[in-house]
Amino acid sequence: MAESNATQVILTDDGIKIINAQNTADNAASGVANLNDPNLMSVIEKQTQASQYAGLTSQYNVILARAKDASISTTALTTAYTNLSAFMKAILTDTTKASDVNRDTYKSLTGAYNTALSNVQNALNDSFNTDIDNMQSSVSVASQAASSAAIVASQATSTGNNASQVASQAASAANQASADYTALSAGVEDGSVVHITTKTVIDAAVIGTAEIAGAAITDAKMGNISANHIITGSIDASKVTVAKLDAGNITTGTLSTDRLNVGKLSALSANLGDVTTGSLKGVDIVANTFSTPNGSFTTDANGNVVASNLTIRGVTNLVYNASLLGGSGTNIPGWGISNNGYYSSYTLHDGVPSIGFNASTGSGVWNIFAQSKLYPLNGLTGQPYSASVWFIDDGSEAAMKYQFTLAFFDANGNRLASGYAGNTWNGNPTSQGWAYKTINNIISPSTAVYVAIQYWAYNGTGHALFSSPMITQTAQSTGYQPDTGNVVSAGEIDGSVINGSTINGTTFNAGDIISSTYNTSRFYPTTITPAGLVATTGFNSMDGLRTEMSAGSFVTKYRAVHSSSNQYEAYDGVFSGDELALNSGFTNGIDMGFQQSVSGNQLTGQVVLSPLNGIHLWGSTQSIHFSGLQMNGTGITMNSYGNILADQGSTWWRVVDFSGKEIANFGTDVAGSNAIKFNRELDIGNFHINTGHTFTSWDKGAIHFAKGGGGAADIYAGAVNYTSLVKSSLLSVKRDVQKADTAYWAQLVNSIDLATYQYKSDDNTSHLRLSSIVDDVNVTKQWQLPDVFISRDENGKLSGVDDSVLLNATLATVQEQQKQIDQLNGHNMELEARLNKLETKLNG
DSSP: OOEEOOOOOOOOHHHHHHHHHHHHHHTGGGGGGGTTOTTEEOHHHHHHHHHHHHHHHHHHHHHHHHHHHTTOOOHHHHHHHHHHHHHHHHHHTOTTSOEEOOHHHHHHHHHHHHHHHHHHHHHHHHHHHHHHTTSSSHHHHHHHHHHHHHHHHHHHHHHHHHHHHHHHHHHHHHHHHHHHHHHHHTOOOTTOOOOOOSOOOEESOOOOSOOOOSOOOSSOOOSOOOGGGOOSSOOOGGGOOOSOOOGGGOOSSOOOGGGOOOSOGGGOOSOOOOOOSSOOOSSOOOOSOEEOTTSSEEEOTTOOEEESSEEOOOOOOOSTTTTOTTOBTTBOTTEEEOTTEEEEEEEEETTEEEEEEEEEOOTTOEEEEEEEOOEEOTTOOSOEEEEEEEEEEEEEOTTOEEEEEEEEEOTTSOEEEEEEEEEEEEOOSSOOOOEEEEEEEEEOOTTOOEEEEEEEEESSEEEEEEEEEEEESSSSOOOOOOTTOOEEOOSOEEESOEEOSEEOOSOEEESSOOOOTTOTTOOOSEEEOTTSOEEEEEEOSSEEEEEEEETTEEEEEEEESOOSSSEEEEEEEEEOSSOEEEEEEEEESOOTTOOSOSOGGGEEEEEEEETTTEEEEESSSOEEEEOTTOOSSOSEEEETTSOEEEOTTOOEEEEEOTTSOEEEEEEOOTTOOSOEEEOSOEEETTEEEOTTSOEEETTOOOOOOBOTTSSBOOOOOSSOOOSOOOOOOOGGGOOSOOOOOHHHHHHHHHTOOEEEEOOTTOOTTSOOEEEEOOOOSOSSOSSOOOGGGEEEOTTSOEEEEOHHHHHHHHHHHHHHHHHHHHHHHHHHHHHHHHHHHHHHHHHO
């Protein structure tokens, strides 16, 4: 006997979504004021989240059903969804008001759900890949099925739109359903006619042969329907759920893909051939190979990509060192830090360090405490630029302000007066969470050459930090990404052109491994390592050559491949920024791997050029050679000791002033014909020699001419003009002192032959000369001069008259003559007395 249950009105998830979405939209405007508060979820954000959460729920249900069909564990996904659902339901209970939200918890729950979802999807993909391997044309079927899935999903939305209308009609049908139920409960006799006007469920009933004419079954589930009795009209496939459809009985007409909803492609066992139209959207493609029709882009089973032209585009962060790598204290590479700005590795935003300010600006004072490195625009003026940063306030005076500035600069690095925009906000006395600050759609001026960001503080004491800065050449700011550009990670990319920001890989090798017996280390012509080392290598029959360039260093290496001993000739050239070092030496054994360093006891010579220490030469052959305009050996060489060595054909080494006037000339000719000349006054210690023929003692002291071994040196000169002639005659420096025999010395003086003469070098204007003669011509001396008056040089050769002895001998002669005069005067006086007596007698 057939029974009728109570009438049910079923609203689908899509219907609920539509009703909630309408209510949310009606109340969205009230949440605008809370948009910028990171600790609140605004009304608008709630509306968005409600829609996204409804979609997430639908996605979860679909994935859950498919996973169960494929016998894939969903425990982790269910747990993650349950936790996220409990969190979201509490927030989305009232979408007409803003609510407090814990962003970290929300981020953690969302991340856990996405991870679990990704794991299940990957497992489904594996299962999908297994199914698709059983089909003859996997990719074609996938395209058609995915297209159908997209259209069916669209229809689901349409069905949901009708849900509310159905619900309103349900009430009017409820009364009639009650009457129908009463009639059916009493039983139905054979041949009786029952008119059911409401949606009714008939359980455990058998309807034999039935004719339904002039009516429609809008919600029915039937086991088997004989197509023989469907003679006119059509069945709307969107209203029919078929458990099993024998495709063999579909012989005419068209099966529209927008009516086909297939849970798995493995359910389609027929060969569908090639799908030549339509599109594949919103699905994951798992295939062994993939290619475009003309073969311009292909991927093989190993993941190799071959492209005729591969262009990768994306948004690049124009902030240099946005992640603050290498920062310490007030030093951050690529940043200008001042006015109490500092680097903080303690306060991080998503793992990125920050730049902080923890001080006082003073009243009414704007302080800039950080500026990024100027980024060149390369002519891109008149373009939109945007910036963003994360900010956290650890407690600042309410009167204080902070500003995040996007600024443009001229060619000299000066900020343009009309070329910047700032986002300014007040400090908060209590610690706050991270807040996202943006500056959007700032057009670069025509005079702009660079762009950068700045952090400012104003009017008070505060503690705040900025992290994860971003500048993009876009009209709207984007989320943070490091300033590494766009990243392509792949095993091998073959193509004629690759346009991208960054290629990350283990090692970059250019060309093939060098074909040489000496290439035992299997070097490539050029190699770039992950550490940033760029190396080029080459070999020939005589030597191995290698150049290495890394951060702050440029090294060239030469290694000989032949040697008569175990020491092989080697040279290293090292340029390290503050010096250039050229090293010569040897390696112990052949060094084709360039592992040995030309240093230590393997170093035989070195030339170092440094802006700090000048030029340093070390070694027996290291020197500086000056050859001028000729290469025929007429220059000079300065060796490692600083000595100046003249070339064989060199004649002069000169010192010349700016105007070309010679200051000093040093003759360097082999013959010695070119003298050393000084054309300026010359100071040598305390002596001054000027161009006026004057030899001066600067301290006004005496000038002594001494012998190297002690004693006074002999002086040879022409006419000597002097104001006083002093002979050292101190008793303290004399020995064997005896009283002279003046008669003896007078006799010697009187034996001297005097002569008048002229020197052979005299001309006719010279006066007549008078002196004794040192006869250095005749063996038998023609001119008498006692030997005691003759002076000899250090070799014993006659050199002239010793006037000092002669003068004192003359003095002895004068003394002796004075004695004689005294005697004569006494005798004369005696004669005068006797004469006077005689005259007296005669007169008397």
